[in-house]
Each structure stands twice: as C-alpha cells, then as structure tokens.
Amino acid sequence: MRRGPQAASGVFLKNPSSPLNLFALRGVYTVKGPFNQSSEETNMRLSLQPAMDRYELSVFRAAYYICKNRQDAEDVCQDTFLAYFDTDRDFESPEHIRAWLLRTAINKAKNVCRAFWRRNRESLDDHAELTAGEDPEGSGLLDAVLRLPVRCRTVMHLFYYEDYSVKETAELLGISENTVKSQLNRGRRLLKEMLREGWNDDES
Template identity: 50%
Template sequence: MRLPTQTVIQMYQDNLFRIAFSICQNREDAEDVVQETFLRYHSGAVDFNDEMHIRAWLIRVTINQSKNMLRTFWHRNRTSLEDYMEQLNFSDTESQELFETVMKLPEKYRTVIHLFYYEDYSIKEIADILKISESNVKVRLNRGRTVLRDTLKEAWDYEQSE
C-alpha cells in the first residue's frame, strides 16, 4: 500500500512537526526534519501494510532525523527555547508552564511523554516506534512524570511561600 505523497503530507505534517519540535526544540530544525521525512517517503520504495504502518514509519523516521539533527554543528547554534516561547500562544499560563517544563526534560523522557500524551499512542505502539521494550517505555514515562511532578511541585511550593 502506498498513499500519494500530498495526501500523506496533509494527514501527518502537523503531528510530525510536533514530534520533531519536541526533540529538536527549534522550529527551523523541526521543519527541516519534517521535510526530509516526506522526501524519504516520496523517494522511497517501501511497501506499507496499511495506513497505521505508514504513520509508524513516518514517526520513526522523524524521530531518527531529529536525533541526527541534534548531532549536527548547526543545532548548537539554534534559537533558544526562551526566544521560541515568545512566539507561541497559550490559552493560559499553566499550559505555558507545563509546556516549558516538558521541553526541558531529557530527550528520552520528553519523547515518550509527547507520544503518549500529545499523540495518544499506547505504550506498545511507543515501544514499536522507538524500538525499545514496553517496560522501558513505562520506566521512561514514570521517570518523566516524576521529574515533571517534582519540578512543578517545587515551582508551586515556591509560589506559595511568597
């Protein structure tokens, strides 16, 4: 099975951008990663089983490309997270604080939290996408949640003491 490239772009562009951004933490790098992912899809000769296989393949390529981007020289000269945060619009300050905290997590926790909470993937699906065991996904989710909870609790306790 192979869908037309334009159809795949329309269906997955936003999701892939969010995944790439959660890893790269830079708009330009994330856009480059998504573009490269679609180029690989368009020029590749992979035959997919179904639409879910296409989606999983695109996410896997996006994650790999994002990790490769982190290793490049250009990534070290990216826009800071603070500069990018000024460009985003949030419905309330709590959403912004949560986003900032998630984006500061180590990459391995940030990726599984993003896939689980923002992309609604199951633990099994995340394990397949990241090529790690389900128990490893659970550990990373648990540790990521713990870091988030501790960080947000510290901020909450600090605000209460003022």
Template identity: 45%
Template sequence: MLYRLCMVLLCNREDAEDAVQETFCSYLRAKPVFESGEHEKAWLIRVATNKSRDLRRSLFWRRRADLEEAEKVAQTPEERDLLEGLLRLPDKYKIVLHLHYIEGYKIKEIAQMTKMSENNVKVHLFRGRKLLKLELEEEKEGAR
C-alpha cells in the first residue's frame, strides 16, 4: 500500500522504493507506540507522504512521469489512461483520490490520516475528479 501511494506521488519506481525505505527507517528510529493497527497504518501513510514530498523538493529530483512504469501497473489501456491522468494531477488531489478509490479508505479515515477536515477531503475528491475528467477528455480529443 505504501509503495503504491509513493508511486502515485513520485511517478517513478526507484523514487517510490526510496520513499518507502525511508518511511520504515523513520519507523525504526522513532519506535512509536500506537493505539491500534489503524493508528499505525495512518502514521505510516503520513510519513510516506511526507518522505515523498521531501524527495520531490530535493535538489536532485526532477519532475517526470515515468509512463513505462504506468504501463507495468495498468492492465488495460483504460487503466493506463486513467493512471496517466492521475499522475498529472497536483499532489493534494492525487493523495485523496488514491486513498479513496485505490486503497478503499472512507472520507473520515482519509481526514484522520492526512490531518484534514472531512469537508476538505470531500472538496479535494470533488475537485480531483473534476480535474481528472478534464485531463481524460483532453487526452481523448488529442488522440483524434
């Protein structure tokens, strides 16, 4: 799950692997105590998201969309188009769309994991779907 999240945020297998590895290193260093398995999962998601963002801010990271990686993950042309559209969205929309539609989390759970209000998560889902729809429509028109 963490790898898929980092993959959506970073668009590159190697960078996603680095972010996940750094997440587990942080886990081992911090040795946090959790109230439940869900609390632990939320902590890991938050740290993985932050590590991905840190990696994107680093001097050595250059923005790219590794479409070959998208082809490996997607099984059908429709899934590939959808994934490519998702990868082009801003992070704030990518994260909530990924957690909701791919990982299957409810809005309340996403709000707790991302430290956003439920209304803010709903807004990000709405706007993210709208942007994704526009991306896919533009891609269809460009293919004609």
C-alpha cells in the first residue's frame, strides 16, 4: 500500500539525522509527545510542511519589516524553518509554534542587520519594486512603516498585523508592556505625521 502523507501522522521523528525524517518534513500532521506520558503532558508539533503552509508568510513579513530587504528576509525565513526543524522543544499549541517562529525570525533578522557586511552595504530599499503597480495607499503606508525605527516597526507589526495584544507582544519580544505601549504610541504619532489623512487617530 502506498504511504501517503497521512500515514506519517502521529509519528514525528526528532532525530534530524534519520533518513526517515523526511516523512516528518513532508508529512501532514503532528504529533503527540512520548507515548508513555499522561494525556496532560502530551505535546503537539506540526511537521515542517504544514508549519510552512501556515506561517511562512507571517515569518517572511516579520523578517522583512526588520531587514527591509526581500533577499535577507527570505534567508531569515529559510533559516527560521531550519531552526524549527532542528529544535527539540515541545510545543503546546499551534499558537505556541507561531509565537516561537516569529520570535526566532525577529532575532535572526536582527542578527542579519547587525552583521558587519550588511551595516557597510548600501541599502537598495527594494520595497518600491516589491509593491510597484499595486495599491498606492498601501504602498504609501508600507513605505512610512519601513521608515519607523526598527523597534517601533517590530512592535507595530506584531500588534497591527499579527493581532497580538500589548501583553502578548511584550512576552514575545521579552520587553515590558510599558515599552510596547510607548513604542506603539511613538509609531502611531510618526505615522500620523507622515501620512496625515492616511492614518486615523483611533487606537485600535
């Protein structure tokens, strides 16, 4: 009988050196933790392919908002999923996986920005090319957001795009809620200055 992706369900091989682990790469679903544990202790984990299907865009965008460069963001995205494949940690829920992926991507993107060769490189600001011919209002907002300070736009992105609350954003970034609030206020104020009618005074 041919083994389809479903056949790999329920078995996630954590040893990356195992050739059978390609099932875990391509397999559809997830896993429960060690079978000798009680149900309260079971952990779940998405295989790589479904995790990518769900979160690749989010991870790429989070990285892009920090790197401001598509090539770097794609590299970060790939490295993030490689790290996901390599990690031995157990996840409690899909939401936990998403938060872990975003935090990892943000950290990796910051590392890329800190790299010596990148700091000494001319930025091509390729988002103009990225959004050419598309929604001009959205393009203007994107351009404005990318001009915000990096901490500010990271917080803004998690809050406005990923729908994290102030508390969740603070936990994900490892900073205080007050810092998140002040970064949000700063970002809103700067966007209002840049966009005027293109940004409301609401705080939703």
